[in-house]
Amino acid sequence: MAPAADTRLARAAALVGGARRLVVLTGAGISTESGIPDFRSPGGIWTRYDPRQLTFDRFCASAETRRLYWEMGNDLFPALRDAHPNTGHRVLAALERRGGLLRIVTQNVDGLHQKAGSSPGVMIEIHGTALQVGCLACGARQDRGPVQARFAAGEQDPRCACGGLLKPATISFGQAMPERETAQAAADAAASDVFLVIGSSLEVYPAAGLPRVAVDNGAALVIVNREPTPYDADADLVLRGSAGETLGAIAAQLGLSLSDA
Numbered sequence: 001m002a003p004a005a006d007t008r009l010a011r012a013a014a015l016v017g018g019a020r021r022l023v024v025l026t027g028a029g030i031s032t033e034s035g036i037p038d039f040r041s042p043g044g045i046w047t048r049y050d051p052r053q054l055t056f057d058r059f060c061a062s063a064e065t066r067r068l069y070w071e072m073g074n075d076l077f078p079a080l081r082d083a084h085p086n087t088g089h090r091v092l093a094a095l096e097r098r099g100g101l102l103r104i105v106t107q108n109v110d111g112l113h114q115k116a117g118s119s120p121g122v123m124i125e126i127h128g129t130a131l132q133v134g135c136l137a138c139g140a141r142q143d144r145g146p147v148q149a150r151f152a153a154g155e156q157d158p159r160c161a162c163g164g165l166l167k168p169a170t171i172s173f174g175q176a177m178p179e180r181e182t183a184q185a186a187a188d189a190a191a192s193d194v195f196l197v198i199g200s201s202l203e204v205y206p207a208a209g210l211p212r213v214a215v216d217n218g219a220a221l222v223i224v225n226r227e228p229t230p231y232d233a234d235a236d237l238v239l240r241g242s243a244g245e246t247l248g249a250i251a252a253q254l255g256l257s258l259s260d261a
């Protein structure tokens, strides 16, 4: 590795390791290394299904849209359910155990942070989770597997015990962002002393607005991403590379143990 990259890694490790209120924002780039494709990338799910056909309003209004949605789930859900967290996820779980980590805000719906050992209380899944379904009438949550299995067995429009529509607990196009989680993420960004972006191109709002909130409130901004982002010029440090390798190198500098994750 070039000396300049070594120096940047050491600075990143010092910032992350010295943080007292670290807030981390993760995007698709941390989960591609677990074999989960970026939905928005070429060949991703949104090149095979038309997102304009699968808006929240259409889901509510049309049994055919719901059928399409569950059918897409047949494609997608087993890969999400069976995915394993990678080094990047494990390093973040280790940072929580070490102390000083206030929050992980994720744009991902794959639940891999929790599988790596991050506690539910530290997580904000700002786009929801694909591992559960929620009832649109009573709000009850349940695991997605059994509902997806009911669809696969021929039940075209699975319903809650209360009769309400069941929907995967992800935030769909045209669906309101979860208010409480969105507000909490902004408050955490404002309270952070170091804000670390991992594997997000910072293009999808409201998550993409969080680094601005953090920087405006005095946080140091560190960005780990393969591609340039609109915030690179505002960052104290930009590390261009794989989430797993970069976080693994930071963990090594900090002497973090990933063994019990």
Ligand SMILES: [Zn+2]
Residues within 6 Å of the ligand: 135, 136, 137, 138, 139, 140, 160, 161, 162, 163, 164
């Ligand atoms: Zn219900």
